[in-house]
């Protein structure tokens with residue numbers, strides 16, 4: 001779809017759908033450097049021996065066990081996840097596997113400070129929103145203070161005006177008529193993150209501690225600073241900040257991470273969508289050709305004009321402040337134990353549409369941070385610090401300021417290498433327009449293009465695990481035409497999960513081997529080309545992996561975001577166990593599912609796996625035209641669900657859900 005088609009289709013959908021459609025526009029012009037005209041050199045050989053790819057896909061990796069036999073195996077609890085899988089489906093509320101409770105901890109609009117009134121969606125203001133939990137909770141992290149008490153850190157990725165504000169409906173993104181500054185400022189206050197203490201009450205139930213010293217709202221106006229090679233660079237300077245060292249706010253914070261030293265990493269994902277221009281081409285698309293940053297802007301899709309912010313705030317208008325977009329698209333580090341601390345945007349980790357920022361300590365003691373660039377045909381990255389983690393927390397908080405950023409290049413033979421993004425090395429030279437390491441980092445995508453990184457099917461969360469394994473969520477890529485071994489399906493609507501094994505089990509290693517853990521979608525439809533362990537039931541297979549977690553037993557859990565495409569599976573988004581070991585490798589089971597129109601974020605295991613935090617994002621919005629009996633776009637007045645309150649005066653509210661085992665104990669043990 002081009003921009004016009006997206007806007008036209010968006011009139012019948014909602015903002016989340018429009019975002020998904022915009023994600024569909026690849027901005028990487030350098031496609032096809034690992035082209036395979038044979039479907040898949042690695043798996044293809046085995047598959048071709050058995051005949052057509054799609055027909056044999058479900059049995060390729062796991063032998064010839066019939067699906068029905070495999071299901072009997074699952075019924076006998078042959079896997080390591082001790083729970084009975086939930087039935088698939090889609091309705092107005094959430095569901096959890098038998099024997100577990102899933103209780104709402106906090107909702108959009110709930111106070112996070114003492115003395116703040118109950119939320120009234122009919123009386124919103126920016127000042128009021130800053131006292132409350134923001135919108136569209138995505139990443140959830142937890143820093144324990146002592147058993148039964150800790151600080152929860154939650155990203156607020158974006159806002160859905162059509163179900164947040166009365167009388168507004170879905171905005172026409174061509175002109176945003178009706179979007180007042182008052183509404184824009186509320187949106188800005190509902191972005192960012194929430195940091196607040198939670199504690200178990202006498203009944204063992206987690207509750208928000210409103211009077212805690214740790215409670216803090218981070219938003220699109222919070223003052224932040226920069227670290228690393230691009231800090232203070234001329235391209236980071238603006239009229240409001242001639243030093244290039246102070247920026248207001250963080251936006252579109254998708255997934256993230258908690259570092260081993262207990263800080264909160266917020267990944268800035270679709271930052272480009274917040275920038276505005278009045279300079280349009282004949283098709284009505286942003287025209288950046290006269291901009292000094294034209295090449296960079298085109299590669300990042302800036303400005304997206306998804307929001308009206310630039311009409312009221314010049315810093316989001318590139319016609320006025322062309323360098324402001326260079327100050328977004330970074331990883332932000334926040335100290336959740338000091339509510340007065342100034343968050344730091346670490347330029348050493350590169351600038352792209354960071355999905356997340358999961359970290360792990362290498363055998364050397366260096367910290368390694370993995371991050372996907374969530375766009376069709378973009379790349380997987382990792383950062384390796386120069387210094388090592390010690391017991392000096394203040395020193396650890398400097399580690400992300402200096403190190404090497406690498407981008408992944410995959411070979412069809414099942415190996416890969418991490419390519420360093422270092423100025424002066426290889427093609428990253430002045431001749432190619434990179435005058436310094438700051439240029440390499442501000443234009444991470446352009447640098448990675450030159451290095452020959454492998455364009456992937458939308459890298460989402462990247463989850464490392466002790467021992468060298470790394471799991472990469474490749475959510476989908478309906479635009480892929482030419483396949484390669486590591487992205488083996490054309491028009492991949494359902495996505496796949498890649499397992500990488502870093503050489504010698506060392507997360508700082510520069511080489512390793514890869515294998516596809518699962519190819520998602522319905523295994524009963526041959527054309528889908530799904531690859532699951534044959535023991536996976538009709539409840540267990542899923543589509544569009546997005547976030548992931550590893551529990552203390554090392555078991556993998558996956559949450560999904562099918563966007564408006566959930567109608568292709570008929571299944572709500574949810575949380576799935578996914579076996580990575582033994583005979584049941586590639587076996588998935590459904591544990592939790594979302595209300596209609598919501599995607600599942602988090603997940604985060606805490607409290608020695610006795611507590612699981614989940615984030616239900618944008619309930620009632622995605623693909624409600626396919627919701628049987630509703631079949632229209634949701635609005636504030638007329639939403640597909642009013643989850644979780646189900647009260648006539650309350651629209652649906654994104655909420656964090658706490659999962660615990662009835663009677664206590666570790667989850668799925």
Ligand code: FEO
Nearest residue numbers: 254269355374460
């Ligand atoms: Fe915000 Fe890539 O999901």
Ligand code: CA
Nearest residue numbers: 254255460546
């Ligand atoms: Ca995500």
Ligand code: CA
Nearest residue numbers: 254546561599
């Ligand atoms: Ca998502």
